[in-house]
Amino acid sequence: MTTYRFEASLYLWESTQAAWVFTDLPFDVADEIEDAQTGPRRGFGAVRVEVAVGATTWRTSIFPSKERRTFILPVKRAVLDAEGLAPGASATFALTTVG
Template identity: 50%
Template sequence: MDIVFDAELWVWDARRADTWTFVSLPADASDEISDLTEGSRPGFGSVRVRARVGATTWTTSVFPDKARGCYVLPVKRAVREAEDLHPGGTTAVTLEVLTRPA
């Protein structure tokens, strides 16, 4: 399953020592991921994905964000630097959901 969308980068800084940069997945894509992975999500609901932004591809997880009502994708510093991304900017994202065989 591949998902393509544009999203704004935003910063989560709930803890003073840490800040994380994310994009939020669209609600319909979040619903599809949730349906596809129901019963196979570990602990707090993370789902393994292969993400691509620009020329950069990496493997990570998306996480459910109850406050936003969708999954969120962390965009690590190396990706932001390679693609010249900044919080508040918008980027195109391609996700491949990496499901485990049943």
């Protein structure tokens, strides 16, 4: 397992059903994760990860985005609330791929 540390900005993505907050992985981190993947992937090309921001850690998946040309990381409302974050804010993430 490799841990990647990076700073990234949060952004809001809205659909007709809900609003989600995401951040984009830096291209070099996304390339390393893509190159390290072997075997079949989860649905939608997802990769399981554990993420830490501030004092909060959670497990989720990152998803490839053709539009943004990188993996996107969803950030839960509970994480935003716990860390005082909102769309437009920048945060430091520690992301570890999970088998």
